[in-house]
Amino acid sequence: MTATVTPVPVPVARHLRRRAVRSWLRGIAIAVVTLVFALPLVWMFAAAFKTNVQVTDPSVGLWFSPTLENFRSIVEAGQIVRSMGNSLLVGVVSTVLSAVIAVPAAWAVGRFDMHRTGSLILVARIVPAISLLVPWYYLFAQMGLVGSYTVLILSQMFVSVPLIMWIMISFFAGLPVELEEAARTDGLSAFGAFWRIALPLAAPGTATASLLAFVFSWNNFMFALIFADDRTQTVPVTLFNFISYASTDWGGLMAAATLITVPVVLAAVLGQKYLVAGLTSGATKG
Amino acid sequence: MSTTEVSPARAAAAPGTGPAPARRPRTFEQANRRLKWTMLAPALLFVGLMIVFPLVYTVNLSLTDAFGAVNAGKAHVGLQNFADALGDTRRFWPAARRTLVFTVGAVVLETVLGLALAMLMRKPFRGMRWVRTVLIIPLLTTPVAIGILWLLILDPTNGIANHLLAGVGLPRQEFLGSVSQSLPTLMLIDVWQWTPMMTLLLLAGLTTLPEEPEEAARVDGANGWQRFRHVVLPMLGPTLATALVLRAVDALKTFDILYATKGAGGGSDFEVETLNVYAYGLTFDYQEYGLAAAVLVLFTLFIIGVVVLLRRRGGRKTA
Numbered sequence: 363m364t365a366t367v368t369p370v371p372v373p374v375a376r377h378l379r380r381r382a383v384r385s386w387l388r389g390i391a392i393a394v395v396t397l398v399f400a401l402p403l404v405w406m407f408a409a410a411f412k413t414n415v416q417v418t419d420p421s422v423g424l425w426f427s428p429t430l431e432n433f434r435s436i437v438e439a440g441q442i443v444r445s446m447g448n449s450l451l452v453g454v455v456s457t458v459l460s461a462v463i464a465v466p467a468a469w470a471v472g473r474f475d476m477h478r479t480g481s482l483i484l485v486a487r488i489v490p491a492i493s494l495l496v497p498w499y500y501l502f503a504q505m506g507l508v509g510s511y512t513v514l515i516l517s518q519m520f521v522s523v524p525l526i527m528w529i530m531i532s533f534f535a536g537l538p539v540e541l542e543e544a545a546r547t548d549g550l551s552a553f554g555a556f557w558r559i560a561l562p563l564a565a566p567g568t569a570t571a572s573l574l575a576f577v578f579s580w581n582n583f584m585f586a587l588i589f590a591d592d593r594t595q596t597v598p599v600t601l602f603n604f605i606s607y608a609s610t611d612w613g614g615l616m617a618a619a620t621l622i623t624v625p626v627v628l629a630a631v632l633g634q635k636y637l638v639a640g641l642t643s644g645a646t647k648g
Numbered sequence: 649m650s651t652t653e654v655s656p657a658r659a660a661a662a663p664g665t666g667p668a669p670a671r672r673p674r675t676f677e678q679a680n681r682r683l684k685w686t687m688l689a690p691a692l693l694f695v696g697l698m699i700v701f702p703l704v705y706t707v708n709l710s711l712t713d714a715f716g717a718v719n720a721g722k723a724h725v726g727l728q729n730f731a732d733a734l735g736d737t738r739r740f741w742p743a744a745r746r747t748l749v750f751t752v753g754a755v756v757l758e759t760v761l762g763l764a765l766a767m768l769m770r771k772p773f774r775g776m777r778w779v780r781t782v783l784i785i786p787l788l789t790t791p792v793a794i795g796i797l798w799l800l801i802l803d804p805t806n807g808i809a810n811h812l813l814a815g816v817g818l819p820r821q822e823f824l825g826s827v828s829q830s831l832p833t834l835m836l837i838d839v840w841q842w843t844p845m846m847t848l849l850l851l852a853g854l855t856t857l858p859e860e861p862e863e864a865a866r867v868d869g870a871n872g873w874q875r876f877r878h879v880v881l882p883m884l885g886p887t888l889a890t891a892l893v894l895r896a897v898d899a900l901k902t903f904d905i906l907y908a909t910k911g912a913g914g915g916s917d918f919e920v921e922t923l924n925v926y927a928y929g930l931t932f933d934y935q936e937y938g939l940a941a942a943v944l945v946l947f948t949l950f951i952i953g954v955v956v957l958l959r960r961r962g963g964r965k966t967a
Contacts, residue, residue, distance in 0.1 A: 395765060396778075396779050398840075399844060402798070403789070405808065467688045469687060470684040471688065482696070486695055486699055487894075490924060490944060492903075492931065493706045493927075493948060494698070494706075497706060498702060500705070520694075552680055556687070602792050602908055605795075605799075622790050630781050630785045634777060641784070641848055642849050
């Protein structure tokens with residue numbers, strides 16, 4: 363499309379050849395980059411299906427007869443399954459509760475131009491979480507809640523509420539305000555405009571934000587390290603404990619790491635478009 | 649919002665415009681105001697309570713000699729903890745230096761590489777969807793799992809990395825097993841995990857740019873580099889500044905991967921102990937709550953300083 367405005371009279375054949383070469387080089391560069399980001403994870407997945415002898419022999423590479431032995435042994439040990447259940451529970455409950463309070467708040471910030479109030483979210487992102495842990499621990503210990511799911515869910519919500527608000531504020535900003543105004547003129551209340559017009563339109567944004575909030579909850583290590591007990595332990599903590607007492611069992615370690623990563627890979631493959639939109643929202647508006 | 653029925657109500661609601669109008673006690677404006685606070689209150693109260701109480705508590709704690717049990721008796725010691733932390737050249741200052749080195753090193757590399765990748769992937773190509781899927785997986789993966797995966801790859805004796813190095817005739821490396829290589833290695837792991845984030849943010853910024861300035865520069869005979877340097881880069885300024893702030897804040901607070909790969913204290917020689925890891929150790933391993941709180945207050949101020957600095961610089965560049 364740009365060839366028509368090229369002012370320099372380059373011989374057409376040479377010009378086309380150079381363009382073909384350039385596009386080939388670009389293809390190769392993109393392939394190399396993709397491999398750099400994919401191969402370490404592929405290596406981890408492969409190691410999960412190797413025997414312990416094969417894992418510690420780098421010459422084995424990616425061609426070997428896979429075994430499910432590592433998965434069988436860690437599943438039989440039991441903790442990892444329980445932890446995945448805990449992570450699922452904490453992730454789902456904290457995400458749903460966060461969305462319920464964060465989405466209306468984001469709408470209010472966006473529609474009523476309360477960005478000064480909204481900037482409280484930035485504060486929540488800046489403060490180091492450790493500085494909150496001691497006071498929380500003190501507070502929750504007084505209430506006898508340490509080690510409970512309640513604490514894990516509440517502390518996770520502190521991450522999820524600002525995250526969902528952050529994404530939804532820019533999502534609502536992208537929705538045409540005229541629709542809601544038209545609804546208001548037709549007799550809907552302001553809340554009605556939110557409930558019947560804005561909220562349904564915001565469904566994709568809410569899904570994006572919730573998916574991201576769930577992934578970050580699934581990954582959260584520090585909160586669970588402090589607040590969870592043996593019964594409520596989540597997956598990253600289980601994995602961490604694995605490093606210290608099973609450091610020679612590379613196969614089991616890789617199988618556990620694979621089990622934790624598979625849901626994330628699934629989410630990435632199925633929801634790539636939404637996840638990218640969520641991760642990058644707010645950035646282009648300054 | 650701006651319909652004609654509202655205007656008289658708004659005029660009446662403004663202070664100093666005649667006697668208080670009692671004919672419509674609930675104007676649209678008032679209804680709106682009540683509604684917006686109702687919608688905001690739960691989230692605001694939740695985040696506020698979860699953050700204001702801890703911050704006040706932490707600042708208060710930093711002025712005491714709290715030690716041992718969280719609710720044990722404690723005496724006010726003024727700014728003693730701050731003096732102790734700032735006078736500590738064995739743990740505090742090295743940790744501050746590592747935090748800065750790690751953040752600056754990782755974020756600069758991520759920005760440069762992320763920008764290069766974004767320019768590379770800017771025009772659509774076949775398989776774009778899959779490449780983007782591959783790019784988001786590292787940054788969505790549990791940092792603890794990332795740590796384990798690199799421990800395997802970089803294992804000094806059995807890792808594939810040394811196998812490959814030996815294959816091309818380079819000397820074997822200790823990587824995370826060595827005091828001097830641990831921090832640079834973890835920086836590179838951070839670059840591996842977070843460069844895609846930069847790329848995605850900058851790609852999103854690139855798609856919002858108008859095409860005309862670049863087209864004009866092309867017509868004027870500017871080559872690819874000149875168009876990038878003098879047209880695209882200045883227009884990308886605001887996105888770049890935002891991406892930089894977000895990434896820098898997260899990099900400063902890096903904890904999971906450092907703790908997962910090197911354990912408490914950042915290794916035997918504190919070689920990857922950043923301020924965050926140091927504060928964690930003081931709190932949960934040594935129960936030095938007072939000193940830990942002082943370190944955290946200093947750390948928070950440090951982060952705020954970085955954010956303010958980056959925002960101001962970003963703002964000036966683009967203004």
